[in-house]
Every structure is written in C-alpha cells, then in structure tokens.
Amino acid sequence: MSIIKNNREKQINDILSIVKLSTLLFVLIIVFKYFFKQYEYIESPTDVNYGLIYIGIVVISLMLIYTIWMFSIKREKVIKKNNYIQHIENITFIGIILAVIFFTGIHESQYKFLFLFIVITTTIQSGIKQGMIIAISSSAIILLIDLIFAPSAPVNAYFENDIILSGVFILTSWPLGFYVKIEGEHIKELENMVNxxxxxxxxxxxxxxxxxxxxxxxxxxxxxxxxxxxxxxxxxxxxxxxxxxxxxxxxxxxxxxxxxxxxxxxxxxxxxxxxxxxxxxxxxxxxxxxxxxxxxxxxxxxxxxxxxxxxxxxxxxxxxxxxxxxxxxxxxxxxxxxxxxxxxxxxxxxxxxxxxxVSILDDLKSNIEERHVEVIASIKTLISVINSKDRYTYAHTERVVLYSRLLADELDLSEEDKKTLIYGAYMHDIGKINIPKEVLNKKMPLNDEEWNMVQNHPENGMDIVKCVDSLNNVTPLILHHHEKYNGEGYPGKLKGEDIPFLARVLTIVDSFDAMTSDRPYNKSKTYEEAIKELIRCSGTQFDPDIVKVFIKVIKENKDNFHRI
CATH class of the missing domain: 3.30.70.270 (Reverse transcriptase/Diguanylate cyclase domain)
Structure with missing residues (x-):
C-alpha cells in the first residue's frame, strides 16, 4: 500500500509541477510581450539595454523561484510537516501574479485569470480549506483592484466582469476540493483495510x-x-x-x-x-x-x-x-x-x-580483548541461526540459563564460576550449527549417521569458541556437558570427578530441562517425574551431591516456573 501511495503522490507532484511551470511560462511570455510592446518604437539603445536587463532579472528570478520550489517538492516529508513552506510558496506566486497585473494595466489587465492556476494547485495539494482561502483571497484582490484603480463611473464594468472571474475561482476550488477530500477518504479507508x-x-x-x-x-x-x-x-x-x-x-x-x-x-x-x-x-x-x-x-x-x-x-x-x-x-x-x-x-x-x-554475550564483550569482539558477535549470530532452525534449542537454552543462575547461587559459587557456568549454559549447544534442521526436528529415532552428527556437537562447539582466550574456562563445559558420572557419556567417556565440576552441574540442568520439555521424539515429564528420574540416575549419569542441591532449588522455585 505504501508503494501505491508513494506512486500516487509522485504523480500528483508531477501534475503540480506542470501546472506551476505553466504558470511561470505564462508570466514569462507576458513579460516578453509587455517589453516588446513598450520598446517597439524606441530607437535608443540605452533604453533597449535597460529593458533587456529588466527581462533578464525577471527570467533569473523566475528560474530561482522555480528551483526553490522543485527543491521543496523533493523534500515532500518536510513540506507535510511544515505547512509554512507551502504558505510561502503560495504568497510568492500571488506576488508574481500581482506584479504581472500591475505591469500590464492594473484593473485593465487581461491576466487576472493567472490566479486560477494557484487556486487549482493549492486545492489539489492542500485540500478544500486552503483552496477556498486562496480562491477567496484572489477574488478579493482583483475586486479591490477594480474598486481602487478603476475610474469613477455609475457602473464599474471591470468589477462586474471580475465578479464572474471570482465565481470561477470559487467554483473551481469548491468541487475540486470535494473531489480531493473524497479521494483522500477513499485512500484512508484503503490504508485502514491494509494497515x-x-x-x-x-x-x-x-x-x-x-x-x-x-x-x-x-x-x-x-x-x-x-x-x-x-x-x-x-x-x-x-x-x-x-x-x-x-x-x-x-x-x-x-x-x-x-x-x-x-x-x-x-x-x-x-x-x-x-x-x-x-x-x-x-x-x-x-x-x-x-x-x-x-x-x-x-x-x-x-x-x-x-x-x-x-x-x-x-x-x-x-x-x-x-x-x-x-x-x-x-x-x-x-x-x-x-x-x-x-x-x-x-x-x-x-x-x-x-x-x-539482557544479552549474556553482550555482557561478555566488556570483559574481552577488542580483537575478540567480532568473534563474540559471530557466536551470537550462530546461536540465533541455531534457534531459528530449532525452536526447542532456543527455549531450552533460555531455561538452562535461568536454572543455572539459581543453582549457582545455591552452590555458593564464586563470581568467576557463576559467569563461567552462565556462559557455558548459553553456548553449550552452539555446535549444533552443523546439524541439519531436518535432523534437529526429526520425530523418528535417529539413524547411525544422524546420531554421529549429534554426538559431534560438543567438539564442534568447542572448536568454535576456543579461539577466544577469555572463553578458555568455558570450553570444558561445552565439550563435556554430555559426559556421564559412570563414564559412559561422550565425547571423552570421563568418569566421576574427572569430569569438570561445572560440566557436571550443567549436565544435570541440561538433562532436567530436556526431560521436562516436549521434543519431537519425547513427551515431557512433570517436574515431579523428572525429579524422580534425577534421583534414579544419581551416581550413574549424574553427580549425586549436585543432584541433591538442584532438587532443592527446583522444589523451592517450581511455583515460579511456567511452561510455555
């Protein structure tokens, strides 16, 4: 709709340009005609030179006025917001037409009809109200000229003739203004339907x-x-x-x-x-x-x-x-x-x-070297790409971050470890960037090739972030968040306390959210069912000491969590 509206406004501006240019050309023709009539029988070169200078000044003035007007049309947004520019333009044209009338016989001038051009353009551009103001003003001007400058006589023939011209001004502005108003209302109605x-x-x-x-x-x-x-x-x-x-x-x-x-x-x-x-x-x-x-x-x-x-x-x-x-x-x-x-x-x-x-990575930017800022921005972009491929991953990451914040406080981690855990929670699935969307959202069990893709995502994620020195302490969480406490996890098959402590924390949080979320291949468990599963897998998949703390956190906060 905006394209159609812009095209319409452009076409109207083109029409107005033609009309106003025509007005100026009429004025120029009149000036030339007046000059040649005045100097037709004058042989003095000096007088002719003065006349030519006079015409040159008129031509340059008209060209300058038209250039300024064209510039204002190009800046149509400014015109809409600043009506005084339109008023100045109208006053300028009225002044030009008045000058032509005064130089061509005042009340006897044949060129009073030039006001009709400004009446038409104003009505089209500004609507019926402004159009009627210009029409009435133009009528008042020509009638006052007749009353002031016409010779005293029982019947003022100039006044009588110009009353008809005034009627033409008003009758032109009135129906044209109504048409512009109706069209504007129609356009507004269409805009409302579209917008x-x-x-x-x-x-x-x-x-x-x-x-x-x-x-x-x-x-x-x-x-x-x-x-x-x-x-x-x-x-x-x-x-x-x-x-x-x-x-x-x-x-x-x-x-x-x-x-x-x-x-x-x-x-x-x-x-x-x-x-x-x-x-x-x-x-x-x-x-x-x-x-x-x-x-x-x-x-x-x-x-x-x-x-x-x-x-x-x-x-x-x-x-x-x-x-x-x-x-x-x-x-x-x-x-x-x-x-x-x-x-x-x-x-x-x-x-x-x-x-x-609050962007976790934006917070990180303030703590890293300038040469790594672009890498962090790239990581943020990669995470956005993964989220667009798999809505679960996006929601999962956000929840894992929230759970991790609560668990970090309960474990009384240092500020440095809290930051590391949060960064790890935010980036732990970044390696999924290489996994096709079809595999991420597959409802059937994965085949061997697809399962290998999934198992490689921790190592792929580590490769992405390892170039940033400030994230060196985060890479173990990304690499080992799928290790199991009994040594049967991946990729390193680490066991017990050989698994980094924060990776063990993240594994529990990550698994709990996976259990309580709907996946293409898995129906979600309730918080109570997931807690039972954590207890059942303590000592085999999860660190039993961290499980106890996490269960305490969930029970204390579960009324504040809402599945989406």
Missing part, C-alpha cells in the same frame, strides 16, 4: 514490520533510540478453550484499547500475532519503555475481564518484554529477537511481569 487489524483497531503485523524498519533507519539518521515492547496474554489459550473465541476476541479488543491509550501519537501499537501485541516507541529510552510497560501491565491486571477468576492465576494478565535499538540490537531483526527473548523470560518466570532484554 489495521480489523478486530482490535490497532495496526497489523505487516505495517508493524514496515514501520519498525523505517523507524530504525530514521534512528540511524538522527542518532536516537527506538524502544520495543512485546506483550503476550498469559494463559490465553486456556481462556479461549474455556469461554470460546468470541469472548477471547472481546479480551483482545479491550487490551488493544488499553495499549492505544497508554502511548503517545508518535508511538505505534500493533497486533503482532494471535494474542501478542507490539509497541514501537521512537525516540524513547529503555527506562521510559520499562515505565510504559509496567503501567500497561498494572492497567491490564486491574481491568476486569469476564470470567478472569477462572484463569490459573485468578486473573487475566499479560507478560511484557522490552528491548532498545541500538543499545541491545544492531538492526530491526535483532531488535525483534531481543524483545521476544525478554518476553520469553517474563512468561517463563512467573508471568504477569516486565522483563528487559
């Missing part, structure tokens, strides 16, 4: 993506920030299943209205997916976005929705994720991904909360 979500009245997904892309580009030009909020309704599927989609649609409408009144006119609210909304906040910082998101969360929590008492939390709530460009992302795609990551954390940890995006 808006029919149910909620907010913008749709397509417009959201287009606007975000242009907003990020504009942000680069003016060196400002763009904040993004993702909103997802908690347990909305449960609500729809319980009350039906009509009731669910009412919820979406109400939340859409709450979001629209929570932001300014410069901000964009859109329905991003089924029960997911997005808000683009141009020129707003992350802190400002957090405040807006928290206010939205509270407003929705305090709004009564029919049947909300039967929701799992006894209320209908939303989770929100916040990110900001360029601080947390290098382009619009990364901004979307980072806000989605933050939303995921909000939904996984308690729901009904606001989370800001």
């Amino acid at each position: 808006y979500d029919g149910l909620t009245g907010v913008y749709n997904h397509r417009y959201f993506r287009d606007f975000l892309r242009s907003c990020v580009k504009y942000s680069d030009d003016v060196k400002s920030s763009v904040s993004l909020i993702f909103i997802d309704i908690d347990y909305f599927k449960y609500y729809n299943d319980l009350y039906g989609h009509q009731k669910g649609d009412e919820v979406l409408k109400i939340i859409g209205a709450i979001l629209k009144r929570s932001v300014t006119d410069d901000d964009i609210v859109a329905r991003y997916g089924g029960e997911e909304f997005g808000i683009i906040l141009p020129r707003k910082t992350e802190e400002e976005a957090i405040k807006i998101a928290e206010k939205i969360r509270i407003d929705i929590e305090n709004t009564y929705f029919d049947g909300q008492e039967n929701q799992p939390n006894g209320n209908l709530t939303v989770s929100l994720g916040v990110s900001v460009y360029p601080d947390k992302a290098s382009n619009d795609i990364e901004l979307l991904k980072s806000a989605d990551d933050a939303l995921y954390k909000a939904k996984f940890f308690k729901k009904n909360r606001v989370e800001r995006y």
Whole structure:
C-alpha cells in the first residue's frame, strides 16, 4: 500500500509541477510581450539595454523561484510537516501574479485569470480549506483592484466582469476540493483495510514490520533510540478453550484499547500475532519503555475481564518484554529477537511481569580483548541461526540459563564460576550449527549417521569458541556437558570427578530441562517425574551431591516456573 501511495503522490507532484511551470511560462511570455510592446518604437539603445536587463532579472528570478520550489517538492516529508513552506510558496506566486497585473494595466489587465492556476494547485495539494482561502483571497484582490484603480463611473464594468472571474475561482476550488477530500477518504479507508487489524483497531503485523524498519533507519539518521515492547496474554489459550473465541476476541479488543491509550501519537501499537501485541516507541529510552510497560501491565491486571477468576492465576494478565535499538540490537531483526527473548523470560518466570532484554554475550564483550569482539558477535549470530532452525534449542537454552543462575547461587559459587557456568549454559549447544534442521526436528529415532552428527556437537562447539582466550574456562563445559558420572557419556567417556565440576552441574540442568520439555521424539515429564528420574540416575549419569542441591532449588522455585 505504501508503494501505491508513494506512486500516487509522485504523480500528483508531477501534475503540480506542470501546472506551476505553466504558470511561470505564462508570466514569462507576458513579460516578453509587455517589453516588446513598450520598446517597439524606441530607437535608443540605452533604453533597449535597460529593458533587456529588466527581462533578464525577471527570467533569473523566475528560474530561482522555480528551483526553490522543485527543491521543496523533493523534500515532500518536510513540506507535510511544515505547512509554512507551502504558505510561502503560495504568497510568492500571488506576488508574481500581482506584479504581472500591475505591469500590464492594473484593473485593465487581461491576466487576472493567472490566479486560477494557484487556486487549482493549492486545492489539489492542500485540500478544500486552503483552496477556498486562496480562491477567496484572489477574488478579493482583483475586486479591490477594480474598486481602487478603476475610474469613477455609475457602473464599474471591470468589477462586474471580475465578479464572474471570482465565481470561477470559487467554483473551481469548491468541487475540486470535494473531489480531493473524497479521494483522500477513499485512500484512508484503503490504508485502514491494509494497515489495521480489523478486530482490535490497532495496526497489523505487516505495517508493524514496515514501520519498525523505517523507524530504525530514521534512528540511524538522527542518532536516537527506538524502544520495543512485546506483550503476550498469559494463559490465553486456556481462556479461549474455556469461554470460546468470541469472548477471547472481546479480551483482545479491550487490551488493544488499553495499549492505544497508554502511548503517545508518535508511538505505534500493533497486533503482532494471535494474542501478542507490539509497541514501537521512537525516540524513547529503555527506562521510559520499562515505565510504559509496567503501567500497561498494572492497567491490564486491574481491568476486569469476564470470567478472569477462572484463569490459573485468578486473573487475566499479560507478560511484557522490552528491548532498545541500538543499545541491545544492531538492526530491526535483532531488535525483534531481543524483545521476544525478554518476553520469553517474563512468561517463563512467573508471568504477569516486565522483563528487559539482557544479552549474556553482550555482557561478555566488556570483559574481552577488542580483537575478540567480532568473534563474540559471530557466536551470537550462530546461536540465533541455531534457534531459528530449532525452536526447542532456543527455549531450552533460555531455561538452562535461568536454572543455572539459581543453582549457582545455591552452590555458593564464586563470581568467576557463576559467569563461567552462565556462559557455558548459553553456548553449550552452539555446535549444533552443523546439524541439519531436518535432523534437529526429526520425530523418528535417529539413524547411525544422524546420531554421529549429534554426538559431534560438543567438539564442534568447542572448536568454535576456543579461539577466544577469555572463553578458555568455558570450553570444558561445552565439550563435556554430555559426559556421564559412570563414564559412559561422550565425547571423552570421563568418569566421576574427572569430569569438570561445572560440566557436571550443567549436565544435570541440561538433562532436567530436556526431560521436562516436549521434543519431537519425547513427551515431557512433570517436574515431579523428572525429579524422580534425577534421583534414579544419581551416581550413574549424574553427580549425586549436585543432584541433591538442584532438587532443592527446583522444589523451592517450581511455583515460579511456567511452561510455555
């Protein structure tokens, strides 16, 4: 739709260019005609030279005016935001036409009709209101000229004739203005059909993506920030299943209205997916976005929705994720991904909360040598690629990081070991980059060749990160997170305490999340079933001492975890 609109505006600008150029050409022809008429019988070269200089000045002035006008047309966005440029242009043309009238006989001038050009262009460009103002102003000017300069007589013939011309001005502006208005309303209606979500009245997904892309580009030009909020309704599927989609649609409408009144006119609210909304906040910082998101969360929590008492939390709530460009992302795609990551954390940890995006690898950048910054950026990109190939891997990584943070605190690890464990949790599956998407998502058991691919991912992951000196202490976790306590794991078949301690920690966390997650080939276990499995495999697959601590962490926090 935007392409069609831009083409239409270009065509209109082309028409206006022709009309205004024609006006200036008429003026130029009139000036030449007036000059040659004045100097037709004059033999003095000096007078002729003065006349030529006069014409040259007129020509140069008209060319300069037209050049300035063409420049203003090229900057149509500026014109739309600054109507005074259009006013200056109108006043300039009126001044030129007035000068022509005064030099060609004032009230006797035959060229009063030139005002019709400016009436037409103004009406097309600015609508009926501005067009009528110019039409009435032009009419008043020519009639005042007749009253002031025409000789006294019982009947002012010039005034009578120019009343008809004034009527032409107004009758041209009025219907043309209505046509422009009707066309504008029709275009607006088409834009609404294309750009808006029919149910909620907010913008749709397509417009959201287009606007975000242009907003990020504009942000680069003016060196400002763009904040993004993702909103997802908690347990909305449960609500729809319980009350039906009509009731669910009412919820979406109400939340859409709450979001629209929570932001300014410069901000964009859109329905991003089924029960997911997005808000683009141009020129707003992350802190400002957090405040807006928290206010939205509270407003929705305090709004009564029919049947909300039967929701799992006894209320209908939303989770929100916040990110900001360029601080947390290098382009619009990364901004979307980072806000989605933050939303995921909000939904996984308690729901009904606001989370800001925190990148583990971005934190790492501040602690590594400058020559390795690009490598870290590449690792981040690789992880994004893996996540796009396998949604489970993405969600799994996020949960493993969350579990690892809690377990690190319970184990009372040093700050250095905590960081190492978190980095290892984030990057432990990076070696999967070489595994085809079809293998990662295969529902049937893997064949020998495919199983070899999977078993090679720890070594592949280690090869990717080993070039970064600052990650040397992380590579053992990546390499050995599939070792078993009894020595039957891979790739090194290490046993007991020969397995690095943090790798043993990560193995338990990694396995617990795998057991409690739906996989293409495996139905998820409940937390209680997974805990029993950890106990059963203590001493064979897992370090029994770490298992005890981890089970304590899960039991203390399980009410705060929500499967997504």
